[in-house]
Amino acid sequence: MSGLARYRHRVFVEKLGWDLACQGGLEYDQFDRPDTLYMGARRDDGDGGLVGTARLLPTHRPYLLGEVFPQLMGSSPLPEAADVWELSRFAAVDFQATGAGPMRQFSSPVAVTLLREVIALAASEGVQRLITVSPLGVERLLRRAGFLAHRAAPPVLVDGHPVFACWIEVQGACSD
Numbered sequence: 001m002s003g004l005a006r007y008r009h010r011v012f013v014e015k016l017g018w019d020l021a022c023q024g025g026l027e028y029d030q031f032d033r034p035d036t037l038y039m040g041a042r043r044d045d046g047d048g049g050l051v052g053t054a055r056l057l058p059t060h061r062p063y064l065l066g067e068v069f070p071q072l073m074g075s076s077p078l079p080e081a082a083d084v085w086e087l088s089r090f091a092a093v094d095f096q097a098t099g100a101g102p103m104r105q106f107s108s109p110v111a112v113t114l115l116r117e118v119i120a121l122a123a124s125e126g127v128q129r130l131i132t133v134s135p136l137g138v139e140r141l142l143r144r145a146g147f148l149a150h151r152a153a154p155p156v157l158v159d160g161h162p163v164f165a166c167w168i169e170v171q172g173a174c175s176d
Contacts, residue, residue, distance in 0.1 A: 001032075005026035005027050005028050008053060008089055009026055009027040011093050012089070027089075030062070030067075031064055032055070035061065037057075037121065037125075038053065038056070039052075041110050041113065041114045043094065049095075049096070052091060052114040054087060055087070055088045055089040055090070056085050056118065056130075057085060057086045058082055058085050058086075059081055059085060059131065060080055060081055063088070065086055065088075065132075065165060066079070066080070066086075069133050069158065069163075072133060072158075072163065072165040073152055073153050074153025074154060076152055082126075083128045083129075084128060084130075085125075085127045085129075086130065086131050087118060087130045087168065088132065090111075090118075091111075112145045119147075119170050123170050127170045129167055129169055129170055130170060131166070131168075132165070133163055134164060134165075134166045135161060135162070135163055136163065136164060142166070149167060150166070150167050151164050151167075152165035152166065153165055
C-alpha cells in the first residue's frame with residue numbers, strides 16, 4: 001500500500017498538481033478502506049515498478065463522487081447500488097518513459113490494458129457499470145479504445161478544470 005500511495009502522490013500531486021492532503025509523500029484519503037479493491041500495473045522490464053493504478057469502490061458505501069463531487073451528476077441521482085462501482089485514482093504513468101503528457105495517463109497501451117483488467121475484475125464481482133470523475137476528453141479516449149462510455153451529466157468546472165461524471169459499461173464493455 002505504501003508503494004501505491006507513493007505512486008499516487010507522484011501522479012496526482014506532483015505531476016497533475018492536485019491539491020490533496022498528503023503526508024510524507026503518500027497519497028491516501030478516506031476512501032482507502034479495507035473494503036476497497038485496488039489494481040496495479042507493473043513494468044515488465046525486470047524491476048517491476050508501478051506504471052498504473054486503479055481503485056474500485058461500491059457505490060452503496062461512501063465513495064469519492066458521492067461525497068466530494070455530487071454536483072457532477074447534475075439532476076441525475078447519485079449511484080447507490082451494489083452493482084455500480086466507482087473507479088477512482090486511475091492512472092497509467094511510467095515515470096521512466098519520455099514524452100508522457102498529462103492525458104497520456106489515459107491513452108497509453110498500459111492504461112487501456114489496465115482498464116480492461118479493471119472491467120474484468122468488476123464483471124467477476126457482478127458489477128454492471130462503473131462511474132468515474134474524469135477530465136474532459138477522457139470520454140473520447142475511452143470510446144477510441146473500444147469502451148462503452150458516456151457522460152452522466154454536462155461537465156462542471158472544478159478548481160478551474162472541466163470534469164464530468166463518466167459511466168463505463170462493464171457488462172458487454174468492450175466493442176473490440
